[in-house]
Amino acid sequence: MFGPVWSQYFPPKPTFTAAQHVPPGSQVGKVFIITGANQGIGFELVKMLYPTGATIYLAGRSEERVAAAIKDVIDSQQPATPATLKYLHLDLNDLTTIKGSAAAFAVQEKKLDILWNNAGIGGNPEGTTTKQNIEGHVGTNCVAPLLFTQSLLPQLQEAAKTAPAGSVRIIWTSSLMVETYSPPGGVQYEFLSKGKTTEPKRDYASSKVGNWFLAVEAMKRWEKDGIVSVVQNPGNLKTNIYSHQPRLFMAILNLLLYEPRLGAHTLLFAGFTPEVGIGKNNGGYIRPFGILAPNGRQDLYEAIEKGEATKFWGWCETQYRPYV
Template identity: 25%
Template sequence: MGARLSYPEVDLKGKVAVVTGGNTGIGYETAKALARMGAHVVIACRSQERAQQAIERIKLELSEAGEVNVEFVQLDLSSLQSARDFTDNFIAKGLPLHLLILNAGIAAVELGRTVDGHEKHFQINYLSHLLITLNLMSVIKSSGPDARIVNVSSYAATFGKFDPSNMDGSQRYSRMGFYGNSKLFQIMSMYFLQRRIAGCGVTISSLHPGAVDTEISRNFQDSTFWKTVTNVVKSVGVLRSPEKGAATTINAAVNPEFKDMEALYFENCKVTQPVRSARDEATQERLWEYSFNLIREYVDTGRLASVGIELPSIPDTENNHEATGSTGEQNLTTTED
């Protein structure tokens, strides 16, 4: 028998939620569920057209529930400037933020760089989401109590590792390995950020949604191997629907049982332990310093200081060349449209 996937229906009237990649797959089902419970939902993705289609679909599917409040704000996770612009645009609305659902991502794509010169999985799945979290942290903290940040990670974190000498894949690269890296970093960021805001009424969690049949599989349709694996998995019926795949995300976001419970990791709507490598505090701290120094110029340091997060020191660039990354723009295929 499959895992029992469930979450409580709670009253979210007056609450505001941001869902990255909320136009499709798990993100769409998450956005719809939060809207059904009464939240004002912001769908953050690249394509306004696809977002508007998702919003109209949500309104149609929830027509019997009455008026729902869902809007679009543009976000391209392959650009740090876009991530900064997104947070500025959200803050300019003057809204609180009770739920930040970091859902969008890509999986097992070919080696390539973002416009900022970073390996695609690293920036789209992890680094831009970290930037968004930092720039919105003061809003989230002021919106509590019981404001929550939820990272949609993956079991693929098991295959990941933090290797500062090969973050861009220039020495060696595997599609699933670097996808796993980005998902590992999402879990590690839960720990290093939660330590820095402990006891402030904001909780951060991570989760594995299960094997879900979503559009993310389009990211590796160029690979005969991965396309075959996907087709075989689909044929034996082990993939969850996006609706069931979203259950763990929604449970982490709304279940009153988890109020004030910090740095929880979920699978099948239950609290469990993530991979051991994600729980090593020394490595978490190295990742924090490494990551922050890549996004420092895009961080609103004044807002960050207001929530008591101490900034890492600026590295010696002569001795930290591995953190600079290469530059160059390439076309991207992502599920955060």
Template identity: 30%
Template sequence: MGFWNFAATTQFFLYGKRHFTRTGWESHKAKYEQPELLETVDLKGQVFIVTGANSGIGKEISQFLATKGANVYMICRSKERAEAAKAEIVAAGNAEGRVHVLLADLSLEADVRRVWDEFCAHRMQQGSDGVHLNGLVCNAGALSNSKTLTSEGVELTFAAHLLFGTYLLGSLAMPCLEATQQSRLVVVSSGGMYNSAFPSWEDATATGSSKYDGQFAYAYAKRGQILLCEEWARMYPQVKVVSCHPGWTSTPGVDAAYGTSQSYLEPLRTLWQGAEGIIWLLVADAAKLKSGEFYLDREPQVKHMGGAFFTEGSVTKNSPGEVADMMRLLEDWANDRRDSAKRVASAPLKAMDQPIELPKFMGKWYVIANIPTYFDKGTSDNVENYSLDDSGKTVMVDFTYKQGTSSKLLQQKAEVVNDKCTQWAISPKIGFFIPLRLAYLIVDCAEDYSTTIIGVPDRRYLWIMARTPTLPEEKLVELIDKSRAMGFDTTQIVRVPQNS
């Protein structure tokens, strides 16, 4: 550790003793502009996601939101602890039917994608406000003193705090947040970020030769969260994106990380004292929030203190180029592109080269088999019905299907985005057409327009469709073989019952 890193760490500790402790909270609270706001706020009809919600700060936030009438989705790793926490929250807040548990390990890409699909599917089943999301709180994380790799091969602290638990989940949620007025994305960071700039990618991901240090791995991820929120604030001005610090609070995480050393952090805050400033970020008038800032107890804070006499200095700052590199690599790693060879091997799927005649492609298509989205799973009698609007370039899509004995309809609108008419951008309609522009690639179409194969760029989903409710087995096998040749994992294909 260099001198100025040592200075930053020392000044962080001294600053923390004044501001992060219970004494600091009491001092800050005396200056609150609206001290009664949290007592009077009404959140009926609002929707929030809180990660790491079965204990500590996350549970405290979830309980407050539910008590004030909100619909709360608790993303937790342990089913047993999550259900116990949910029962306590429901009982305390008379919140039956408004508190929901979603299970996921947020250090895993697959879990984050699955749990987001589950949230969207559940909201869509609730009615016309299916994409309504007032706030996302990225609170979950892990601090390990020894280097630990997840089952996907990524260092645990980096994966849980920054890569998947914040970047990927926030990226997936952003279209819904943008579609909701006065929405906000709140990232629970830490004063630990004062100890370091965001380092080289090898050090941040623990893939280089440097000796692993759990405390610095945590600080790197937390500094990354601060930089990420700054970038997102510029990229998504419709959403209030802020990072924050709960202060030195008595939580299970602090107990596990510091043990007897936590005496240096005393007097520790209570859970409520650590959580209420974060709650304020969720419920205050959005106009009062400064997007991109780092908050403690309702006020923006300095982000650096590595200079002499508590000045910012430069040792913990990153250049614009370093931040741009971080954002680019987060995007790559969050989408399973973790080395140059793999990036070539996993080149995105492209639409077919042969153009189609769009009018001939219109009409009814029966889904014979698919690699299902979460929304498709367990459905039957799936039919896509296409029609052109007056412009001849916009396709109106009626997707009908059955869940059990109930018939369902999902309307969508597709913009044709290439001259060959084989690449579309689809927006689902849930009360209104939401601006998701999901990729829709026609990768195969029979000359007589009797069958087609539809895919998405990362090959995660696939639809084999025909003009008739059934296909001869040999024809279906032929289409599955074509799909395999295009790089789809055909072991994931399921056949869709057509009973009508």
């Protein structure tokens, strides 16, 4: 495991770039959703994709913050084929709102080419829980994103009917903490059923294993529809996920953190690399900053083989079933 961990702490510079691989004007007619797009790596990805001419929905809780992010992007660039940037309300902390968010999108769009499930929480030492009393990390990072993704399946399927093979994708977000903090087998349900977080690092890491499990299971279920599903670790980045950490700890940790724009290269690679497609590394794991390579936890691959990804998918469905 040491090799994979080391390579993700100190990844090589990104070689997959917007200028070379997703050039200006290349995505006209495409429709994207990026969750958590008003800050961090989601915002950096929007900036990269703005010259491509796509229609991009920035999904988040605060319309005011998203509007400010959109203004920042528009004011900073004047491309020949600018993307159309739109706000989409999405509150992953409250399952009662998720179907409404997907419905609001469906009113405006018949298809969806790429969904980046980028938004998430982590690092609160006091613990957290969702409005439905689900452990906060797995509820916000896994249960609500799966419901959102399931609700958008008709638009993904519609896009896949006419899009180039392998270009319709769902991108899930993992973390290096999968390797370093997740329990054996990845998910221990007895802790998730207690509502509030009981051990922040373990529970956050479990939610990131959950994202990997959902990526693999989505591939198994929807590859027949022409949909690619992959999971990526964007890298150790200077984002708000560390906002709850002590100053002294952050002074040390900052030596190992990278700028968010580098993590956006991982998202970009996951969305557009030709290294994945239908029957070609679908369900694969992507390391920073755009490297298709295995996760370092062999026990988690064994868990997937034993059906744990299917089990976790079903557990998530049980959590959100009352709100569908």
